[in-house]
Structures are given as C-alpha cells and as structure tokens.
Amino acid sequence: MNNNNETKGIWKVIGASSLGTLIEWYDFYIFGSLAVVIANQFFPKTNPTAALLSTLATFAAGFIVRPFGALVFGRLGDLVGRKYTFLLTLVLMGGSTFAIGCIPNYDSIGFLAPILVLVLRLIQGLALGGEYGGAATYVAEHSPAHRRGFFTSWIQTTATIGLFISLGVILLTRHLLDADATKSIEKFNDWGWRIPFLISIVLVIVSIYIRWRMKESPLYEKLKTEGKTSVNPLKESFGHKANLKMVLLALFGATMGQGVVWYTGQFYAQSFIENVCKVDFDQSRTILIWGILFATPFFVVFASLSDKIGRKWIMMMGMLLAVLSYQFLFTYLYHTVDEKTKIELVERKEIKTTVAPIANTKDAIRKVMTKTYYADGMTMVQTKIDTAYAGSGKITQKPLMSTAKTISSSDYWKMVGVVFILILYVTMVYGPIAAFLVELFPTKIRYTSMSLPYHIGNGVFGGLTPFIATLLTTIYTNDKTVGLLYPIVIATLSMIIGAIYISNRIDPEVNA
C-alpha cells in the first residue's frame, strides 16, 4: 500500500511539473516558429532601427538570456524553495506570451511595438532559464533512486512535445481561419498569428492552479527544517573549486554536446528541409511532427535504460552516432528531393504571369509563377517577383525569388524516417541528462548548479545552432551541408571530454 501511495504521489508530481514545463516550451517555441510573421508585423524592413531590434529579438534575446534566468531563478530556488520559484517562472512566461499576442503592430503604435516585443522575448528567455532546473530538480527529489532516470524522463519529453504542439497549433490555426486556403493564410499572417499566443493563457492558468496545490520538495523541506539551506548559492556553486569543477564538467562533457544534438535533430532539420531542400511550409513542419511523434517514447526508454546501466555511455553513444551519421543523413535528405535527379514532365509545365500596376506610376509589380511537374509526383513552384518598369532599359537588380516543392508521398515518408533517426539521437543524449545533472550536485545548491550548464549548453550552444549553421552556408556557399560542421565539431569535443572525465556511477542518494 505504501508503494502504491508513493507511486501515485510521484505521478502527481510529474504531472504538475511536466504540464507547466511543457507549456513554457510551447510559449517559447511559438515565437521562434512565427518569427517571420512577427518580424513583418513589428519590425518593418523600411525602418533600419526596427530591423535592428528584430535581429536582437529573434536572434539573441530568447536564447542568450536563458543562462541569466538560470542564475537568477536558480538562486531563488535554492534560497526560498523549488515550488514558489517555478510558479513564478510559469507566471512570467505565461504573462509575457499572452502580452505578445496583445501588442498592437508597428503600424498602430509605431516604435513602441518592437521595443515591447523585445522586452517580452527577454522575459520569456529569463523565465525558461528558471523553469527547467526547478522542474527537473523537483521531480528528481521525489523519485526513488533506482528509477530517477525513468521519472525525470517525463520532464525530458516536454521540450519536444512543446515543439510538437506549437507546430500543430500554428498549422491548424493557419488553415482554419477561412474555407479558402489562400485567404486563411492571409488572415493568419494579418491577425490569426495572435491566436497561438493568446490560447496559452488558458493552459498557463490551469498549470498555475495545479502547481499552487503542490507541496515543496521533501528534500528541500528537510534542509530548511535543519537550517542547512544555502545563504549564498551563487558563491557556493561557482566560487568554490569542488563544485565549480563539476559545473564545468557538466557543461563541456555533457550539455554542450547534448544541446547541439538536440537543436540539430529538430530545429536545424526542419530549417534544412524548408530552406535548403525547399520543401513547402506545411510539409516541412508535418515531417517534423511525425518524426517527433514516433521518437518521443524513446526519451523514457533510454532514460529507463540509464537507471540500469548508467547515464554516461548512453549520452556518449547518442553523440557518437550523431557525429558519424549527420553528413550522410542530411545529404540523403537533400538528394531525396533534388529536382536535378528527377524526371521532369515538360509537357505539363505551367507558367503564370500576373501584373499589378503600382499606384501613381506607370510601373507594375510583375509576378511569374512557374510550376514544374515530375514523374514521381513532386511539384515545384518557382516564383519571381520584380518591377516591370515603363521606361525602357531599366530592370530590377535583385528580384524576389522563392521555391517551394510539394514532395511525393514516398519521399515524404523517407524524410520522416530520417528525422525519426535524428530525434532518436536526441532521446539518447537528452533522456538521461536530467537525472545525470541532479546527481552531480548537492541539494542546497542543486537548482543553481545544474541550471547554468544546462542553459549554456542548450540555450547558447544549442540555440545558436540554426544561426551558426546558416551563417556557415553564407560563408562557404558551395556546400549545402557545411552548416553541420558546427554541431559535429562541438558534439565530438563534448563526447571526448565526457568519455574521459565523466563517471558512469549513479549516485544512489541525492539527499545531501
């Protein structure tokens, strides 16, 4: 009976922690997923300062500020307790997300709009920086020692499921605003994008209610009763060699590699499929959704396995497999949908030109859409938009060009298969890591100590993966997969350090 009560109790703890963490990930990801739409609404290209703020908000704010959130809220969590701290992070995240959905656009309130968006994005990043360490610590401190990996793995699923839900909500909203698909997308880009932000408040209120009713971590309560809580968790975490050396090891030997594998397997994969392979918006996202759906159970599988055989070698194996196979897998993705390898149905080619006069001039906007059909069922739409000048001899220097492929069912499922493998690596490196980090540090400075390496590894190394990878493709323009150099180098380094320095021993007690 006692075991049943304990098990029931831990599932309530997991449910309460995971729901809030999942919502926070969802809130964080919808901003990233809608970055282009948000940029058009709040950061018009015609205003250079607004465009600058756009660069800051979408590029740096959300990811870079996470380690600061880890320090601020980690410290708070070790001083006043886990429960109230990650209640605060949930309120901040939910409030800032809802507020983003409410801000009038640049056309309405001018320069205040991008400033508000930037500030709110910073708050999102800070809140997320405080959330994960608290949730993982809270669950781990309730878990029996021999199943700590299994129980904390449910927290580990929340980031991927949050991404899954954000993609699903965006796709559904984009297509349900009007019976006509084109009009629905227009409405979405105009005002419908606010809906995913606004609906999160309902989820946040439910989660706050559930978390409010939770009890504090028993280990933390014990520490508090005995008067052994830390008076200066930042100094104890980072000012003393015995703990600082473990923080550095956790970062360079684990979370750094785990972060790049996480973001390469999910965000960069989706970006690569859409922007390099040129697969259309909807298909690129549903490919990721299917991959996530099939791979998510393996977070629990590998974390449970780590309870039996140790955390280290599962994480290192995930990094090794990623390093060895990324080049092949991403090249395979590219070649699967490369139109140069396909048979064109020349007789079916369609070219449609539309001309829209520009008011008060004799010039016009000219849009040429070329739709090409291929034998395997793929279609490719290439759009060129330029200005047709009334005067002779003048041409648009840089016409707008875009390409979107709607791929065949066979190619679609091949891509889902590759994404599934990429996310499988994610489950290997990420599944055991919550238990691993918790076991490295003593209770009284655990929230502070584990949060910082986690958010540097994931927020900085991992979060910057799509940006750095894309940047590499602009420097070395002839190689479509040169962006993989960054995650491969970082994961290799982390794997070597982890293999040499990390112990595979599982700490049976985290009570101290």
Next chain:
Amino acid sequence: MNAIKKYAGIVWIILGPLAIHYLLQTASSEIAKKPGIDTKIQWAVFITVFYPIAIGFILFGLYALEGNYDHLPESSDEINDYEAKPL
C-alpha cells in the same frame, strides 16, 4: 586514465585561445565583407557570449592538468567540504 585526463588538460588550455582567435578572425573578415549593422550585432553577440565560455574552457583544462578530475565526488559531502578549498 588519470594521466590521460591530466595531459588532455593541456589540449583544452590550448584550444580555448585558439577558439577565440578563430572567432575574432572570422568576425573581422565577415564584417569587412558585409559592414551592415546586422552583421556587426550578430558577431558582437557571438564574441560576447563565447568569450567567457572559452575562458571557462581554459579553466577546465587547468583543473584537469592539476589533477582535480582524477577523483570525482561520490557523495555530496565531498562537494560540501568547500570551506577548506575555496576557488
């Protein structure tokens, strides 16, 4: 194994400044190619963020060379014993 841990520390100590050098070199060549404000901000953020991380990496190498990773703590009591060994 402890010998590998120590001598690998030399590699980490060297890699830290190499990484900073590569970052600064790439930043200056990219800014020279495209001197817009967006490029300058991007590289300023990269340098600001990765510079302290590289310092941390050098510190990690130093700790390794000193033999601090020869034995990892097997309980929190070992880490709690910090009064005797401040940074």
